[in-house]
Amino acid sequence: MANDLLNPPEAETGANPGANAAFRSGSQTSAASSETGHELDSFLGKAFEEKSIWADLFENVHDVFFPTKLPPLELTSKPIPVADPMAVKRSPLSIAISAGINIGVLLLVLFAFRHQIAKVIPPSLKMSNVDIAPWKPLTPKAGNIGGGGGGxxxxxxxASKGHLPKIEPKPLLQPQVLQVEKPKIALDAAIDVQKNIKLPDNPNLPNIGVLNSSNNVVLSNGQGSGGGIGNGKNGGLGNGNGNGYGPGTGGNVGGGIRQVGNGVTAPKVIYSVEAEFSDEARRAKYEGEVTISLIVDAQGNPQNVRVAHALGMGLDEKAIEAVKQYRFKPSIDQKTGKPVPVQINFLVNFRLY
Structure with a gap:
């Protein structure tokens, strides 16, 4: 028992040498600390030297006025080579993805601000459909006007360029640019056009003539005939045939031949022939109507007979054959009391009884 009490700690803890070493180290540290009197000396590796406050102040003032010259700085580091990112060729896939993302963002921005962009346009810049069709007169009643004139x-x-003469139902003097200086009976030139039709006139032009002519220097009545001005005939203005204005026939204005209405009576049938059935239509018991378009001239004869709406089975030819034998009382221009040619549509019925 006494031996056990007098044994040092190493003997008792022989099985744990690490613990013994720690114990010895701790014992030595405690001894060193007691010898030096400072616990930080073993940590700093040297003794802690204390200075007086006056010595420390002197050193600081000396460093301000007489700083210590330090040796030049020597760089001991070495640069490390790094790959240049701009020298590496980009993948086409990454370029395509980047471009797609940018375009998508731009489209989203435009879609989000589409209404705001439309509001920037001032109202004065709104566009409308521009009608560039050639001028056509408007009929004051239902149906086309038709007609024209030339000379x-x-x-x-x-023909010389000029303004239009006045409008009269029965013109006594044909329009012309070579006027007699002192006529015995002074009359104003006129053309036969309905008064309620607005024509594209320019009264500022110096003389009577054709509006769309390019000759504004030398006076000329044109290359037509029968009086009037233009390249047509029969005392009107333009390239038509009649004492009206513009292309067409029979006076008035509107182009083409005169139409029924607006002062023109309709022609009346005074002699007709019954249209015969074709053998094919009779066997099939086929019925219907054929619309025939024709011109009834000033003598009441059918001209330019053609099918406007066909029926088939040989009935169209039979209808044309019958209408060519018709005779009409011609249309009358109520302003002049004279017969005028007109264009009409005529129905031919085919019925089985």
Missing amino acids: GSHDILS
């Missing part, structure tokens, strides 16, 4: 005196030059 000339076989001059070499084209």
Whole structure:
């Protein structure tokens, strides 16, 4: 028992040498600490030297006025080579993805601000459909007007440019640019056009003539005939045939031939022939109507007979054959009391009884 009490700690803890070493180290540290009197000396590796406050102040003032010259700085580091990112060729896939993302963002921005962009346009810049079709007169009643006029005196030059003469139902003097200076009976030139039709006139032009002519220097009635001005005939203005204005026939204005209405009576049938059935239509018991378009001239004869709406089975030809034998009381222009040619549509019925 006494031996056990007098044994040092190493003997008792022989099985744990690490613990013994720690114990010895701790014992030595405690001894060193007691010898030096400072616990930080073993941690700092040197003794802690204390200075007086006056010595420390002197050193600080000396460093301000007489700083210590330090040796030049020597760089001991070495640069490490790094790959240049700009020298590496980009993948086409990454370029395509980047471009797609940018375009998508731009489209989203435009879609989000589409209404705001439309509001920037001032109201004065709103566009509308522009009608560039050639001028056509508007009929004051239902149906087309039709008609026209032309003239000339076989001059070499084209007709002179000028304004329109006045409008009368029965013109006594044909329009012309070569006026007699002192006529015995002074009359104003006129053309036969309905008064309620607005024509594209320019009264500022110096003389009577054709509006769309390019000749504004040399006076000329044009290359037409029968009086009037233009390249047509029969005392009107333009390239038509009649004492009206513009292309067409029979006076008035509107182009083409005169139409029924607006002062023109309808022609009346005074002699007709019954249209025969074709053998094919009779066997099939086929019925219907054929619309025939024709011109009834001033003598009441059918001209330019053609099918406007066909029926088939040989009935169209039978209808044309019958209408060519018709005779009409011609249409009358109520302003002049004279017969005028007109264009009409005529129905031919085919019925089995």
